[in-house]
Amino acid sequence: MNSNKEKVLIMRCNRYDADRIAGIIKEGMAELDVVPSGRVLLKPNVVIAHPDVFPYAFTRKEFLSGAIAATKQMAQGASEIAVGERSGITLPTRWTFKNAGYPEVIKTHGVKAYYFDEVQQVPVQIGNDHTLRKNIYIPRPVAEADFLINLPKFKAHPWCRLTLSLKNFIGIQDDRHRLVDHNIFLEHKIADLQEVIQPKFIAIDAITAGQKMMLTPTPFEMGAIIMGTNSCAVDTVGCHMVHVDPKDLKHLSLASDRGFGPMDLNDIDVAGDLPLEEVRSKTKHFEFCLEHIDRYFNEKTNLKCTVGAFPEKHSPDYCWGGCPGALQEAMHIFKAYYPDVYNEMRKVHYVVGRVEGPLDIDKDEKVIFVGNCTSWRGNINGKSVDIKSSYKSPRNVDERNTKSNDMVLKTVKTLSSCMLQRGKNYIHAKGCPVSVGDHVHYLSMIGGIKNVNFDPRLVVSLNIAYLNMRTHRAMNRYFT
Ligand code: SF4
Structure with missing residues (x-):
């Protein structure tokens, strides 16, 4: 085995049991020599969440709980452990966290929550020959994190084919900046976000993966947790797990070309107790939605x-x-x-x-x-x-002058x-x-x-969360 290779683990896990997930992630951290320290920030995927309408779109609470427990056990000199995210389609993150069952998990583990739609957004200089622009705005807790842990959900994606580690970073931007370049340049934008920060540990919730859509996926029992320390390597293995050529994941190609990691299986040491071929044998009919x-x-x-x-x-x-x-x-x-x-x-x-x-x-x-x-x-x-x-x-689009x-x-x-x-x-x-x-x-x-924004199942809780978000945003703006 070549010790210079990036290592990616595929571990067997067939059910959402927080203690079992914690054990697997702790084992993975030990094998990958991961020692969280300083300001530790865990970034799940909660693009949208609702127990009835959007049950398969987000990193499950048991997975988050297991990841926090493992982080606490493995950390040395952590000054803070926090969970942070910005949900999609302008939904208040407080609302999606509640729907995902996160507040109990966060409270039980005594960690902090950062709702990225409520905190200050700061510019980070990234400009080089490859990037779309010179600055990218990100939430202050991301800019100040010493140790970012990425916790994506394994899902097909109608725009990018798959959302794994690299694509999960779209969720670090607030509404005002998220849609800048979220167009024909989306894949380039995803690569640009790697220029800001790279995760030091990645654990993908692929226990129940999502097929076709990213907001309303259909479930696929994959029974796996994928772990690594390099996003390109992890995403490359994720591609092979569902018979996708990594070259077809444009943002992966762009990130790899910029030197962020390998996208050839020969350059990756794939280990763990769930063989890649066993996963591939059951994902032959994993469904995507890439039609015009x-x-x-x-x-x-x-x-x-x-x-x-x-x-x-x-x-x-x-x-x-x-x-x-x-x-x-x-x-x-x-x-x-x-x-x-x-x-x-x-x-x-x-x-x-x-x-x-x-x-x-x-x-x-x-x-x-x-x-x-x-x-x-x-x-x-x-x-x-x-x-x-x-x-x-x-x-010709100035990221400093985006509208609310x-x-x-x-x-x-x-x-x-x-x-x-x-x-x-x-x-x-x-x-x-x-x-x-x-x-x-x-x-x-x-x-x-009928406009779903006014659906009786959502309208009251959604608007309470919105007012809550606006209040906290104003307080953070004026008092921090
Ligand atoms: S390039 Fe055209 S289709 Fe694409 S996001 Fe912009 S306006 Fe929409």
Whole structure:
């Protein structure tokens, strides 16, 4: 065995038992010579969580509990042990933590919680020849962490194919900065986040993995915990576990090319008590969702998509990382609430990218042009329409001047945009990207679908958490 190789462990674990998980992670830390110290920050994936509607999207509380217990036992000279995260689609992190069952775990272990949407965001200089920009804004607890432990959930991803260690870092950014470059440059952005900080230990919750979507995945019993100290090595092994060529994980290729770690199995020492081949034998039918939206939605649904050309030469025929994937996630959220939504919604024609020539529009169809890069000129029901692109490449987007983008502001902005355009038989939704949350609002308005943001199961607790978040954010801004 070559001792210079990065080591990755695949350990057998078939159930969410916190004590058993703690034992496995402790064993892994010992084998990998991991000794947490200083300010230790554990970063799970809680992009969204709800016991009924989104049960498979997040790192489970038993996994977090096991990871904290192992960290406490293995740490030497830790001045702080904390859990930190920023949930997705502008949901208050307090709300998703509660839904995930985290507060009891955090209290039981006596560790600190950092909600990244409530703390100060600070710029970190990263500029080099490869990066999209010179500074990236991150929460202060991440900037000050001495020992970051990454606790991703093993999931397929409709924008990036897989979300493992590298992709989990999208969750270190708050709303205001998260959507900067979360578009046709998403994979580059993920590689840029490695320039800020790299985890010193990674443990992936692959006990029940997620297939297809990242917010509404279907469960897959993988029965594994993957551990390592290098994100590229861990993600490479994760790819092989589900028959993905690591070269097809663009952000992994970009990060590896920049020297962050290997992406060739020959350069990785794969160990542990669960052989890679045994995992591969049961994941032959692990499901992904990587279809272009014009193929994904056009058959047997009331949602028809026209996809045009895109402005960047690295991906001229599709925008992975932006509006199309956000549409898929939004429709899957609706489906989680209303299983027959594809047939029950009004007819919608979704247009994205630079489209030339007439559109095939039915009389009873409402058209939505989505995204700043979208352009089209033609007639809809006898009226001329001219949609112009306002796309800006990353060098023309100033990350220091981003606008506030929280849950209520987003709701007000998108719903008033719909109201202002209600006399027309089309809507132009602007943004780069138009986020999943915005898509939910726009589709509910034009498709006549009940808006899930106002679902009685969520609305009270969500808004209490929002007010709580705003209060704590203001206190942190003025008193720290
Ligand atoms: S506007 Fe949307 S589809 Fe166009 S480049 Fe930006 S994120 Fe991609």
